[in-house]
Amino acid sequence: MPKVTVTPEEFKIFSKYILDISGIALDVGKEYLLETRLNPILNRLEFSSYSQLLQKAKSDFKKELENEIIDAISTNETYFFRDKSPFELLQHKIFPDLIDKRSKTNAIPKTTIRLWSAANSTGQEIYSIAMTLIEMGITPDKYNVRLYGTDISDAAIAYASYGVYNKFEVARGLDQRRLNTYFDKQPDDRYKIRDNVRMMAQFKKMNLMKPFVGVGKFDIVLCRNVMIYFTSEDRRKIYQSISKVLEPDGYLLIGSTESLVNDTDLFASQKYLNSVFYQFKE
Ligand SMILES: C[S@@+](CC[C@H](N)C(=O)[O-])C[C@H]1O[C@@H](n2cnc3c(N)ncnc32)[C@H](O)[C@@H]1O
Missing domain, CATH: 3.40.50.150 (Vaccinia Virus protein VP39)
Incomplete structure (x- = not known):
């Protein structure tokens, strides 16, 4: 799976978008997290940059891509009787x-x-x-x-x-x-x-x-x-x-x-x- 690297400018715009749609704050230094979570979506859509993904997500009125991005970014870690x-x-x-x-x-x-x-x-x-x-x-x-x-x-x-x-x-x-x-x-x-x-x-x-x-x-x-x-x-x-x-x-x-x-x-x-x-x- 080819790895696409996020540029500092893209990270700035993308993290603002994620903050707006989910409230999740991705600070500078979390580029790896964005890349690990979103790279599979980029590959599936055969995009070569995060700007392309953002453009597509923003123009999707059904919000399917937006939901997919939220699913990928949110950390769902949980387990039964957590912390007892x-x-x-x-x-x-x-x-x-x-x-x-x-x-x-x-x-x-x-x-x-x-x-x-x-x-x-x-x-x-x-x-x-x-x-x-x-x-x-x-x-x-x-x-x-x-x-x-x-x-x-x-x-x-x-x-x-x-x-x-x-x-x-x-x-x-x-x-x-x-x-x-x-x-x-x-x-x-x-x-x-x-x-x-x-x-x-x-x-x-x-x-x-x-x-x-x-x-x-x-x-x-x-x-x-x-x-x-x-x-x-x-x-x-x-x-x-x-x-x-x-x-x-x-x-x-x-x-x-x-x-x-x-x-x-x-x-x-x-x-x-x-x-x-x-x-x-x-
Ligand atoms: C780490 S899990 C915690 C699950 C459970 N409460 C526990 O403690 O085991 C965090 C959950 O918060 C959800 N989450 C993140 N941002 C959210 C938001 N803006 N509104 C509602 N849920 C959100 C994520 O999708 C994820 O499932």
Whole structure:
């Protein structure tokens, strides 16, 4: 596969385009990332420069090429029960507290819990939460549980909706018991999430950089391992938007290596065992 090198001028224009369409900030020094991710598209279209690709993407009104570029640039790294402690926190603190509070206020016909995974990638995060809920007995026959997963990447959303994972993906974070309980092995050695788990989640494409229209209110928002791609000004805006869709007593969970310190002062951190979560400041 011939390798096409991006010129400094092209990198400047292309990274501005990527920032505009996705909010993902590619600083100088990330030329290799742009080349590794976009070279296969260039080769397929038999283009010899990044300027050609940009011109084609901008003139494609169906935005198919734009979506392909977003899919290629966004890093979808994720795995089941990533970092473990957020799922223990949900199991031992957040879900019990919420059920307790909501069963006093919205129990008719069923107590409702709404959770949003705002950069859900290929579904492992949401399905890990669905498994946690099932193990706690918080199932759709007894509770109105709504799990929403959104992501900017079409391909990631399609993957999550399909719910089929290869042997390497299920080996990351799932033990044998959960694999046997929640997945069916396919003839091609892949594993399909069972319908009782699949039906608890809904997936939709959504760009966090755009206004949050019609998303409703949530008791819990997970926004994990995505802010790293944005400028600090954009991170501030996104946290502001999240604050508008989070219930006053809701919970915000971010990645275990992330912090809100320089990006927003709307939330106060709380500790439970080894985990940190955020709620609105009093
Ligand atoms: C590293 S994954 C994190 C997945 C999961 N939250 C976790 O922690 O395992 C980051 C995800 O953010 C998505 N993403 C990047 N920019 C986005 C944007 N502007 N709006 C929504 N999602 C975005 C990517 O497509 C990718 O799937």
